[in-house]
Amino acid sequence: MSDRRQNSGSNARPARAPRPQQSVQPARLVAYEVIAAVRESDAYANLLLPSRIQRARLNSADAALATELTYGTLRMQGFYDKVIELVADRTVDKIDPAVLDVLRLGAHQLLATRVATHAAVNESVALASQVASRSATGFTNGVLRTISRSSLEEWRGWVQDETEGADEKLAVLHSHPAWVVRALRTALEAEGRGSELEQLLEADNAAPKVNLAALPGLVDATDAAALGDANRFSPIGFELSGGDPLGVTDRFGGAVRVQDEGSQLAALALSRAEPVRPGERWLDLCAGPGGKAALLAAEARLSEATLIANELVPARAGLVRNAIAGVPGDVPVWELDGTTIGAAHPAEFDRILLDAPCTGLGALRRRPEARWRKSPGDVAELSVLQGKLFDAAFQALKPGGILAYVTCSPHLGETLGAVNGAVARWGDALEQLPTRDILDGIAANPLDIGGNGLTAQLWPHRHGTDAMFIALFRKH
Numbered sequence: 352m353s354d355r356r357q358n359s360g361s362n363a364r365p366a367r368a369p370r371p372q373q374s375v376q377p378a379r380l381v382a383y384e385v386i387a388a389v390r391e392s393d394a395y396a397n398l399l400l401p402s403r404i405q406r407a408r409l410n411s412a413d414a415a416l417a418t419e420l421t422y423g424t425l426r427m428q429g430f431y432d433k434v435i436e437l438v439a440d441r442t443v444d445k446i447d448p449a450v451l452d453v454l455r456l457g458a459h460q461l462l463a464t465r466v467a468t469h470a471a472v473n474e475s476v477a478l479a480s481q482v483a484s485r486s487a488t489g490f491t492n493g494v495l496r497t498i499s500r501s502s503l504e505e506w507r508g509w510v511q512d513e514t515e516g517a518d519e520k521l522a523v524l525h526s527h528p529a530w531v532v533r534a535l536r537t538a539l540e541a542e543g544r545g546s547e548l549e550q551l552l553e554a555d556n557a558a559p560k561v562n563l564a565a566l567p568g569l570v571d572a573t574d575a576a577a578l579g580d581a582n583r584f585s586p587i588g589f590e591l592s593g594g595d596p597l598g599v600t601d602r603f604g605g606a607v608r609v610q611d612e613g614s615q616l617a618a619l620a621l622s623r624a625e626p627v628r629p630g631e632r633w634l635d636l637c638a639g640p641g642g643k644a645a646l647l648a649a650e651a652r653l654s655e656a657t658l659i660a661n662e663l664v665p666a667r668a669g670l671v672r673n674a675i676a677g678v679p680g681d682v683p684v685w686e687l688d689g690t691t692i693g694a695a696h697p698a699e700f701d702r703i704l705l706d707a708p709c710t711g712l713g714a715l716r717r718r719p720e721a722r723w724r725k726s727p728g729d730v731a732e733l734s735v736l737q738g739k740l741f742d743a744a745f746q747a748l749k750p751g752g753i754l755a756y757v758t759c760s761p762h763l764g765e766t767l768g769a770v771n772g773a774v775a776r777w778g779d780a781l782e783q784l785p786t787r788d789i790l791d792g793i794a795a796n797p798l799d800i801g802g803n804g805l806t807a808q809l810w811p812h813r814h815g816t817d818a819m820f821i822a823l824f825r826k827h
């Protein structure tokens with residue numbers, strides 16, 4: 352056992368543990384509850400956290416702390432687990448899951464925040480005594496005190512020494528599954544940008560900015576400018592300058608929405624690919640929860656086009672109805688299986704958005720636990736669905752119409768693989784449009800997109816957006 356592990360495992364002589372009745376600070380308790388719910392019941396942290404913050408009546412400083420602790424711990428879980436394994440001298444599957452969550456939360460406070468060591472350790476021990484057995488307190492205390500004695504850099508060095516393989520080292524250091532690291536490397540290499548891998552992994556672990564879309568035609572330019580700094584690329588986007596995003600969106604009655612800049616560009620790529628002829632019919636095939644549908648509805652309204660939104664899952668169709676409620680006019684929301692729409696509505700639409708169900712590997716910043724829930728098998732399964740949805744959308748398109756194929760994933764199986772498959776199936780009937788030039792014509796600044804120009808991959812580390820993939824096609 353090396354020095355760094357001394358006085359750490361269950362054999363170690365524990366330092367004096369806090370009295371069991373010591374209460375845990377509410378922000379930490381909220382973070383723990385959410386992290387535990389993610390593990391126990393597959394909860395989504397981004398959906399559960401706001402309600403837990405509200406239930407605990409946290410003030411804004413504590414709400415910010417709870418958010419940072421929850422997201423940071425879930426994102427960096429892979430790295431913290433390796434540190435905990437080194438200290439405890441056992442694999443994490445040999446540790447009581449509740450205690451492991453406490454240790455992860457404690458490790459995050461010690462290695463990635465300015466929380467004082469004594470507060471991080473004592474509160475974790477008190478938490479362990481609440482959520483696990485009393486005997487867990489000594490173990491928790493020993494492990495966290497050992498972690499606290501070395502710096503993040505030292506732990507990074509030891510973790511690296513103990514891990515075999517280049518991608519595996521990056522995976523554990525940047526807390527991604529190794530197969531995801533390999534997929535991201537391959538996607539960057541396809542653009543000749545393999546050297547940017549570490550920047551991308553770092554960007555995945557940074558908290559994303561809160562970004563707003565001011566729906567075209569519904570928000571006065573002066574009001575929009577007051578929302579915050581204009582986005583670098585999206586012509587309708589702003590970075591929230593401060594305050595509660597829900598308060599801002601309520602004030603504008605849904606005409607201002609929280610939306611990633613990449614998602615805005617994906618919807619605008621379709622609506623602004625070429626001038627709209629009045630009377631055009633548009634379809635958003637996989638619309639839930641409705642962010643892009645709201646933007647397309649606003650765009651359609653300005654150019655006398657009509658939009659239909661479709662979403663398979665009824666609860667998500669309800670979210671689409673809420674999302675478009677802020678846009679005057681009628682947008683029917685269908686609840687059909689998109690794979691059947693080509694046969695049911697052949698050659699009916701002038702523009703179709705296929706924002707396909709995907710692994711979401713491009714949005715790891717905002718869904719901190721998502722990386723641990725995906726597997727390579729998901730890519731294989733989703734690729735089949737993506738192909739069926741593509742074919743249905745293409746059938747539903749009028750000759751001359753435009754299809755935008757979009758994923759929130761840079762995995763080549765879901766991006767260029769899907770495009771190549773569609774080109775092979777549809778041959779001359781399918782024309783790939785110059786997506787890069789079209790996007791550059793829409794964006795406020797040049798995007799410097801890689802590849803051959805027929806598709807566009809956005810990147811968190813390059814563009815500050817989710818890793819959205821966009822490919823535009825015309826039907827002949």
Ligand SMILES: C[S@@+](CC[C@H](N)C(=O)[O-])C[C@H]1O[C@@H](n2cnc3c(N)ncnc32)[C@H](O)[C@@H]1O
Pocket residue numbers: 614636637638639640641642643644661662663664667687688689690706707708709759
């Ligand atoms: C990536 S999300 C769309 C995001 C949405 N465009 C937005 O901006 O808010 C994909 C959606 O497709 C839906 N979906 C999955 N399979 C589908 C199918 N066969 N037909 C229609 N929708 C489907 C999912 O329920 C999910 O809501």
